[in-house]
Amino acid sequence: MKDLNINAVNTEVHESNSTMSSSDDISPSNESLPDKVITIESIKAKAENEPDYRKAENDWERGLFDNVNSSVDFESYIECNALFKALNEEALGSIDVRYANYQQSLLHLLQHCYGYFYTLKSDSERYEKDIKSINSAIAASNLRNNKGNSLSAKIIKLAWKGSKVDRRKLSSYSKLLDNAWCKGRVSYHTDKNGAVLPKHFSEDVMDYGGISSYSRMSASHLKRQEALKAEGYDCLGDKQIDLMRDAIQREEFTYSEQTIKLKCSAKLPSDNSFSQELRDGDRVCALLKWDLGNKEFKVVYTYNEGDQDGVVDKAEQTLYNKLKKRCQEMG
Secondary structure (H helix, E strand, O other), X not given: OEEXXXXXXXXXXXXXXXXXXXXXXXXXXXXXXXXXXXXXXXXXXXHHHOOOOEOOOOHHHHOOEOOOOOOEOOOOEOOHHHHXXXXXXXXXXXXXXXXXXXXXXXXXXXXXXXXXXXXXXXXHHHHHHHHHHXXXXXXXXXXXXXXXXXXXXXXXXXXXXXXXXXHHHHHHHHHHHHHHHOOOOOOOOEOOOOOEOHHHHHHHXXXXXXXXXXXXXXXXXXXXXXXXXXXXXXXXXXXXXXXXXXXXXXXXXXXXXXXXXXXXXXXXOOOOHXXXXXXXXXXXXXXXXXXXXXXXXXXXXXXXXXXXXXXHHHHHHHHHXXXXXXXXXXX
């Protein structure tokens, strides 16, 4: 056991077998809980009532499928060379005029790139047949290719063959496909393995902030985000705040089996190294908690004006904006 002096807080560190860690669940308030719990049974029930196909939105989309009613089922895509010809024509010609905005048009094209990608990943027999044609098409077009190229990259390269879209943007498109396939947690948008269903691709991408945001998220990040949502949090910061508030209430912070005791003081200290380093007029921020029993505030932590964390600066800036707004309202 050893003592740590952190500003105004006297701390005590010792080995702990406490069941709480940064990854453990915190029982959030009712306001932060999801409206309803999504279960495997509810997902199956919803899937059974949802059609596996929809009507094609236009002639171009209708021509992508080889089935009885020319519906969009994201499975029965036409022969791969004919498919890539249709995808490429859309990428080079109609993508700017098909829908009201460019992102909507781009997502519609990417949805079918993902639909074909999903089909090949799910159907080994078709993959073995089509991959030979895909590799031959890339070689014939003198597109950079090697055995390390992912399937998603090959599909995007052929769909945008001859376009002026730069390599980084094409790479982000292929990452979009990979992220959808590696989504993680089972939901209404995914199959039983957690891969996004092609019919929900566009919706899922927009739910995560659009093409740019979705493509930047790694598979591991997506899984962490889904885990946070399952716990009732929108982001990691919300969970960390919840964990910290719980630690303040218990007057101890635990992480990785190490515990720091938070010995809250009833007043700001004036007889330790923290106050001795202060100059006349220095500004200090203090995190306080209200002790109802003793009818007093207790100091949890203090921040000095010179600290690199910039807490005091942020507090002063927040106060400035608050007072500025109040002055504007008075005028």
